[in-house]
Amino acid sequence: MNVVGRQMQRSSSTGGHHQRQYSDNFIDTAFNNKWLRSVGLHHLHSSNSSIPPLQDFGFFGANGGGQGSKWGKNGQRGVNGGGGDEDPSSPTASSRSSSMRKNGNGVEVLPGELSPGLLDLHSFDTELIPEFPSQNDGYLLNQPLCGRSFDDSGPCISAKYSKNPRGLSDNDLLKSFSADKEKANNVAKIKVVVRKRPLNKKEIAKKEEDIITIDPNANSLTVYETKLKVDLTEYVEKHEFLFDAVMNEEVSNDEVYAETVEPIVPIIFQRTKATCFAYGQTGNGKTYTMQPLPLKASQDILKSMQNNYRNQGFQLFVSFFEIYGGKVFDLLNDRNKLCMREDGKQQVCIVGLQEYKVSTVETVRELIEKGNATRSTGTTGANEESSRSHAILQLAIKRKVDDNDSKPARLVGKLSFIDLAGSERGADTTDNDKQTRMEGAEINKSLLALKECIRALDNDQGHIPFRGSKLTEVLRDSFVGDSRTVMISCVSPNSGSCEHTLNTLRYADRVKSLSKGNSSKREPLSTLNLRSSTPVALSSISQVVSGSEDNVFGGLQNQELSKLGWPKQQERESSLSSNIERVPSSQAQSNLAATVHIENHKQFGPSIDRVPSGRAQWSSLVHTNEDNFDGSKGISDHASWSINPKLDSHQLRNIDDKTGNVKYGDPSELEPSSLIAEDDLTALLKEEGDLINAHRKQVEETMEIVKEEMSLLVEVHEPGNQLDDYISRLNAILSQKAAGILQLQNRLVEFQKHLKDHEVFLFPSGH
Ligand SMILES: Nc1ncnc2c1ncn2[C@@H]1O[C@H](COP(=O)(O)OP(=O)(O)OP(=O)(O)O)[C@@H](O)[C@H]1O
Numbered sequence: 001m002n003v004v005g006r007q008m009q010r011s012s013s014t015g016g017h018h019q020r021q022y023s024d025n026f027i028d029t030a031f032n033n034k035w036l037r038s039v040g041l042h043h044l045h046s047s048n049s050s051i052p053p054l055q056d057f058g059f060f061g062a063n064g065g066g067q068g069s070k071w072g073k074n075g076q077r078g079v080n081g082g083g084g085d086e087d088p089s090s091p092t093a094s095s096r097s098s099s100m101r102k103n104g105n106g107v108e109v110l111p112g113e114l115s116p117g118l119l120d121l122h123s124f125d126t127e128l129i130p131e132f133p134s135q136n137d138g139y140l141l142n143q144p145l146c147g148r149s150f151d152d153s154g155p156c157i158s159a160k161y162s163k164n165p166r167g168l169s170d171n172d173l174l175k176s177f178s179a180d181k182e183k184a185n186n187v188a189k190i191k192v193v194v195r196k197r198p199l200n201k202k203e204i205a206k207k208e209e210d211i212i213t214i215d216p217n218a219n220s221l222t223v224y225e226t227k228l229k230v231d232l233t234e235y236v237e238k239h240e241f242l243f244d245a246v247m248n249e250e251v252s253n254d255e256v257y258a259e260t261v262e263p264i265v266p267i268i269f270q271r272t273k274a275t276c277f278a279y280g281q282t283g284n285g286k287t288y289t290m291q292p293l294p295l296k297a298s299q300d301i302l303k304s305m306q307n308n309y310r311n312q313g314f315q316l317f318v319s320f321f322e323i324y325g326g327k328v329f330d331l332l333n334d335r336n337k338l339c340m341r342e343d344g345k346q347q348v349c350i351v352g353l354q355e356y357k358v359s360t361v362e363t364v365r366e367l368i369e370k371g372n373a374t375r376s377t378g379t380t381g382a383n384e385e386s387s388r389s390h391a392i393l394q395l396a397i398k399r400k401v402d403d404n405d406s407k408p409a410r411l412v413g414k415l416s417f418i419d420l421a422g423s424e425r426g427a428d429t430t431d432n433d434k435q436t437r438m439e440g441a442e443i444n445k446s447l448l449a450l451k452e453c454i455r456a457l458d459n460d461q462g463h464i465p466f467r468g469s470k471l472t473e474v475l476r477d478s479f480v481g482d483s484r485t486v487m488i489s490c491v492s493p494n495s496g497s498c499e500h501t502l503n504t505l506r507y508a509d510r511v512k513s514l515s516k517g518n519s520s521k522r523e524p525l526s527t528l529n530l531r532s533s534t535p536v537a538l539s540s541i542s543q544v545v546s547g548s549e550d551n552v553f554g555g556l557q558n559q560e561l562s563k564l565g566w567p568k569q570q571e572r573e574s575s576l577s578s579n580i581e582r583v584p585s586s587q588a589q590s591n592l593a594a595t596v597h598i599e600n601h602k603q604f605g606p607s608i609d610r611v612p613s614g615r616a617q618w619s620s621l622v623h624t625n626e627d628n629f630d631g632s633k634g635i636s637d638h639a640s641w642s643i644n645p646k647l648d649s650h651q652l653r654n655i656d657d658k659t660g661n662v663k664y665g666d667p668s669e670l671e672p673s674s675l676i677a678e679d680d681l682t683a684l685l686k687e688e689g690d691l692i693n694a695h696r697k698q699v700e701e702t703m704e705i706v707k708e709e710m711s712l713l714v715e716v717h718e719p720g721n722q723l724d725d726y727i728s729r730l731n732a733i734l735s736q737k738a739a740g741i742l743q744l745q746n747r748l749v750e751f752q753k754h755l756k757d758h759e760v761f762l763f764p765s766g767h
Pocket residue numbers: 001002196197198200249280281282283284285286287288289380383385386387388420421422423490
C-alpha cells in the first residue's frame with residue numbers, strides 16, 4: 001500500500017532504483033489531510049486536533065537485510081543493508097511500545113488492551129461457534145434465537161446487555177440484528193468486481209490507446225486486443241467479460257467502498273469472516289483501491305457499535321501484517337517476524353501478532369498509516385513504488401465475555417483486507433535488479449499457489465493445496481466455510497498492458513466461477529461467465545473507445561441493475577446455467593458409482609474390488625499421491641461414474657456390507673422396470689464418455705496453464721532457490737496428469753467393453 005511514505009516519495013523522488021529504507025516519523029500532517037480527503041474522512045485530519053501523530057515507528061524487522069519500509073517523512077530516501085543514510089539502530093522496540101502507550105489523548109491503544117499475541121486466523125471454526133453457557137448466565141445464546149451454525153443463528157443478544165440502560169430498546173436491537181441477518185443472506189459468497197484505472201501520464205505521453213470499455217449497467221467489460229494476421233494486417237479481437245460489478249476510471253474510492261465492502265460490514269456482526277483482496281498487475285491501482293477501505297469499514301463498524309449494537313459489549317481490534325519473501329512480519333510491532341503455526345485441528349495461528357483495541361476512527365487511521373509506512377516496497381518496471389509484499393489488515397469484532405473486562409473478549413467476526421503484491425511477467429523483469437527479480441519470483445509463486453487453490457476448489461477437489469504458500473494459508477478461511485470474499489481486480493486500460501489485463505480478467509473469471517455453488521459444477525472453462533472472444537474490424541475500435549458503446553454491446557441488453565448494481569448470486573447463476581452444459585457433480589457421481597453392479601468384477605483388480613465409496617473407488621484407478629500438488633485425485637473424482645438422472649441413488653444402493661463389494665444380481669429376481677434398458681445403458685456410457693472428454697479438455701487446459709506458469713517461473717527464478725523444487729513438483733504434476741488421463745482412457749475403454757460383454761444391472765433398494 002502506498003500511503004504516507006510512498007506518496008511523499010513521489011513528490012520528491014530521487015530517481016534511485018529499487019532502494020529500500022526505514023521509515024521514521026512517518027505521519028506528515030499535510031499529507032494526512034490530503035489522504036483523508038481522498039478517502040472522504042478529512043474531518044479527521046489531526047494537524048489541529050489534540051491527537052498527536054504517532055512517532056518513532058522505525059524499522060525493526062527481524063531480517064534487516066534486503067527489505068525495508070516505505071518512504072520516510074520528508075521524502076528522503078534511505079537504504080538498509082546497503083549503506084543507508086538512516087540509522088537502523090535508533091529507537092528500540094520498547095521505546096516504540098512505550099510511545100504507543102503514552103499516546104493517550106483519546107487514542108485508545110493501551111498496553112492492557114493488546115491481545116494475548118495469538119491471532120487464530122481460523123477461529124471461526126472454534127471461537128466463533130456460538131457459545132452455549134449455562135441457563136443462568138444471562139445469555140440468550142442457548143435459546144432458540146441462536147442456532148448452532150452461523151446460518152441459522154439468530155441475534156445473539158446478551159440479556160445483561162439487553163438491559164441497555166442508555167441504548168436502544170430490546171425491540172430495536174432485535175430489529176437491527178434481523179436487518180443485518182437479512183443483509184447477510186443477500187450478500188454473495190464470492191463477489192468479483194473489476195476496476196479500471198485511468199491512463200497515466202506516461203501512457204498518455206506514449207499515445208497509448210484505451211482498449212477497455214465498460215458498461216456498468218450490464219456489468220460487462222470488453223477488451224479490444226489488436227492482433228496481427230500472418231500477412232501482417234491488423235485486426236482487433238474482442239474479449240467480453242461479465243462480473244458482479246465493473247467500475248470505470250471515473251468511479252471514486254467511495255463508490256468502490258459502497259460497492260464492495262459496505263454491504264459486508266453488517267454481517268461481520270453475524271459471526272462471518274470476510275475478505276476483500278485486490279489483484280492485478282503491478283501499477284494497476286491495487287493499493288490505490290485498497291488503501292481507503294479499512295478506514296471506511298472501521299468507521300462503519302464503530303458507528304454500528306455505537307448505534308445498532310450500543311452496550312452490547314462489542315469491541316473492535318486491528319492487526320496488520322505482511323508476507324514478504326514467504327515470511328510473516330507484524331507491521332504494527334516493529335516489523336517483528338512472526339510464525340505461522342497449525343494446531344491439531346489444522347487451524348492456522350499467527351503466533352505473536354499484536355492486535356490493538358480501537359474505539360475511534362482516528363486511532364485506526366494512525367495504525368493503518370503506521371503499518372503502511374513499515375511495509376516493504378520497491379521499484380518495478382511498471383510502478384516506481386511497488387508493494388513487494390502481501391499486506392493483510394484485519395478488523396476483528398470481539399465481544400466481552402460476561403461483561404467482564406478481565407476475561408479476553410471472544411471473536412465474533414473478522415474482516416480482512418489483503419493488498420496483494422503486484423504480479424509481474426518474467427518478460428517485464430529484465431530491467432530489474434536481482435532482488436526485484438527474486439521478489440517477483442516469490443510473489444509469482446504465491447499467486448501461483450493461490451491459483452492452484454482456486455483451481456482445486458473450482459474442480460471440487462477434496463484436497464486443496466492451501467499449504468502451497470503462506471498467502472494461501474492465510475487466505476484459507478476466505479474460501480472455505482461460512483465466509484464472504486470480495487475480489488477487486490485492478491486493470492489498466494493501455495494497449496501495452498493488454499496481455500496482463502486479459503490474464504487478470506481470466507483469473508478473476510476463474511475466481512468468479514467459484515461462487516456458483518456446489519450443485520452446478522462443472523462446465524468447461526471456456527463457457528464460463530459468458531466470456532467470448534470475437535474478432536472485430538480494426539476500424540471499429542476508435543468508435544468503441546470514443547464511447548458509442550451501445551453499438552458494440554448490441555447483444556447485451558440493459559439489465560435492471562443500478563449503476564454499480566450487484567445482482568444476487570442466484571440470478572447470475574441461473575442466467576448462466578441456461579448457457580452452459582451441466583456436468584454432474586462428483587458427489588452425485590460417487591453415489592452412483594457405489595451402485596454399479598459388475599459381474600466378474602475381479603477382472604478389474606483391486607481398484608474395483610474396493611467399491612464402498614465412489615470417490616475411493618475411482619481414485620484408486622489412477623495414482624493417488626497425497627501430495628499438495630497432486631493432480632490425479634482431481635482427475636479421478638471427475639472420472640467417476642456419471643449419474644443417470646432417471647435413477648435415485650438412494651434406490652440404487654446394493655453393496656455387500658461385509659466385503660464392501662457391489663453385489664451381483666440375478667436379473668430374473670428383478671422387476672423388469674428396475675433393469676436398465678439397453679438404451680439407458682448406452683446413454684449412460686455416452687454420458688460417461690462425454691464426461692471424460694470434458695474433463696480431459698479441462699485437464700489439458702490446466703496443463704497449458706501450468707506450463708505457462710512454469711515458463712514464467714523459469715524466467716524469473718535464480719538457480720538454486722526453492723523454486724527449483726517447486727518447478728520439479730509442477731513437472732511431476734504435469735506428467736502425473738498426463739499419465740492419469742491416459743490410464744483413465746484405457747480403463748474406460750476396457751470398462752465399456754466389459755460392460756458390454758457382461759450384463760450390468762443397477763439394483764433398486766430392497767433387492
Ligand atoms: N483509479 C485510479 N485513479 C487515479 N489514479 C490511480 C488509480 N489507480 C491507480 N492510480 C495511480 O496509479 C499508480 C499506481 O497505483 P498503485 O500503487 O495503487 O498500484 P499497485 O497495483 O498497488 O502496484 P503494486 O502492485 O506495484 O504495488 C499510483 O500513482 C496511483 O495513484
